[in-house]
Amino acid sequence: MLDINRFLDFIFDDLKKIFFPEEWIDVDLKFSKAEIFSLLLIDKRHEITMSELAEYIHSPLSTATGIADRLTKSGYIIRERSEADRRIVVLRLSHEGSQWIVHLKEWLSGYLRVIVQDLTEEELQLLMAIILKMIRNLEANSGKKLHDSQTDVTLRSIDID
Amino acid sequence: MLDINRFLDFIFDDLKKIFFPEEWIDVDLKFSKAEIFSLLLIDKRHEITMSELAEYIHSPLSTATGIADRLTKSGYIIRERSEADRRIVVLRLSHEGSQWIVHLKEWLSGYLRVIVQDLTEEELQLLMAIILKMIRNLEANSGKKLHDSQTDVTLRSIDID
DNA sequence: GGCATATACTTCGTTTATCGTATTATACGA
DNA sequence: TCGTATAATACGATAAACGAAGTATATGCC
Numbered sequence: 001m002l003d004i005n006r007f008l009d010f011i012f013d014d015l016k017k018i019f020f021p022e023e024w025i026d027v028d029l030k031f032s033k034a035e036i037f038s039l040l041l042i043d044k045r046h047e048i049t050m051s052e053l054a055e056y057i058h059s060p061l062s063t064a065t066g067i068a069d070r071l072t073k074s075g076y077i078i079r080e081r082s083e084a085d086r087r088i089v090v091l092r093l094s095h096e097g098s099q100w101i102v103h104l105k106e107w108l109s110g111y112l113r114v115i116v117q118d119l120t121e122e123e124l125q126l127l128m129a130i131i132l133k134m135i136r137n138l139e140a141n142s143g144k145k146l147h148d149s150q151t152d153v154t155l156r157s158i159d160i161d
Numbered sequence: 162m163l164d165i166n167r168f169l170d171f172i173f174d175d176l177k178k179i180f181f182p183e184e185w186i187d188v189d190l191k192f193s194k195a196e197i198f199s200l201l202l203i204d205k206r207h208e209i210t211m212s213e214l215a216e217y218i219h220s221p222l223s224t225a226t227g228i229a230d231r232l233t234k235s236g237y238i239i240r241e242r243s244e245a246d247r248r249i250v251v252l253r254l255s256h257e258g259s260q261w262i263v264h265l266k267e268w269l270s271g272y273l274r275v276i277v278q279d280l281t282e283e284e285l286q287l288l289m290a291i292i293l294k295m296i297r298n299l300e301a302n303s304g305k306k307l308h309d310s311q312t313d314v315t316l317r318s319i320d321i322d
Numbered sequence: 323g324g325c326a327t328a329t330a331c332t333t334c335g336t337t338t339a340t341c342g343t344a345t346t347a348t349a350c351g352a
Numbered sequence: 353t354c355g356t357a358t359a360a361t362a363c364g365a366t367a368a369a370c371g372a373a374g375t376a377t378a379t380g381c382c
Contacts, residue, residue, distance in 0.1 A: 220340075221340085223343090228339095246348075246349070248348045249348095
């Protein structure tokens with residue numbers, strides 16, 4: 001068993017940086033987190049439905065509708081009915097939306113460049129391997145491993161008043 | 162120059178996991194992110210003022226007041242006027258609050274344990290070293306390096322209507 | 323073919339958090 | 353003691369999230 005506590009101590013203070021990325025990513029974005037990731041998803045898939053969007057951002061369709069509303073109004077996405085199935089709404093990026101994503105990605109990679117700037121090639125390789133491992137662990141154990149602990153039960157749904 | 166693009170490709174899809182931790186941390190917490198980190202801060206400092214809280218969560222005092230309101234109402238913190246300076250409000254954890262933090266930390270370390278479970282001691286060491294480096298880079302360059310790029314300017318404050 | 327049911331979304335109203343501005347209370351320096 | 357700075361709260365506006373109800377379209381079944 002590794003020395004977990006040491007690691008815990010090490011990262012405890014920096015957990016906040018992970019959960020509040022907005023504090024070190026000091027960009028005054030005009031879109032919310034959900035909107036940005038929606039744009040990224042549309043960019044990646046080229047076309048998505050409202051249901052796909054809702055699933056991606058882990059929200060009900062009513063929330064997705066709100067996001068699509070705002071992005072459409074801003075002119076960054078185009079919302080159209082599918083011809084094949086007229087119940088379905090298809091979202092695509094507008095030209096402006098695509099441009100914006102290009103800029104976002106450039107800016108993002110600039111940020112990454114700064115963060116990893118003096119890591120050696122070996123460190124970078126290892127970092128990727130480690131991240132991969134961690135992601136695999138998380139996925140393999142998600143929701144499982146943790147449900148049988150006492151601690152976990154205590155944390156869930158304690159009603160006070 | 163390292164191969165940044167490869168790294169970018171590698172982590173792009175997982176960026177969402179960082180920005181939406183709630184999707185893999187599947188605990189139905191009764192507190193919001195801001196409230197949890199407020200509790201953690203109070204636990205760490207033992208006693209804090211409203212101003213310190215506001216600074217920590219990067220919000221105006223009016224927001225901090227709302228958080229303190231909710232945490233006080235839930236019975237997890239105690240809000241008292243300082244005797245030395247009666248303008249100052251001091252926040253402390255109640256017994257229930259302390260208990261809750263203990264559980265949170267146990268649960269957190271359980272999570273970490275799962276994530277790093279099959280990393281070797283060397284990997285763990287290196288991971289910590291790399292994280293440290295990255296944090297230093299971030300702090301050294303925060304807000305600076307990125308402000309002179311064209312991209313960045315494009316991203317900031319574009320008004321549409 | 324027609325009717326019941328399912329699917330894909332939107333609308334609407336409620337709730338909640340955030341935050342700017344105004345206000346209150348206290349401290350402190352000249 | 354008066355003016356100003358500081359610490360925090362109160363209030364009102366805004367925005368996002370969401371559940372429930374509603375609308376339109378598709379599909380299965382007789």
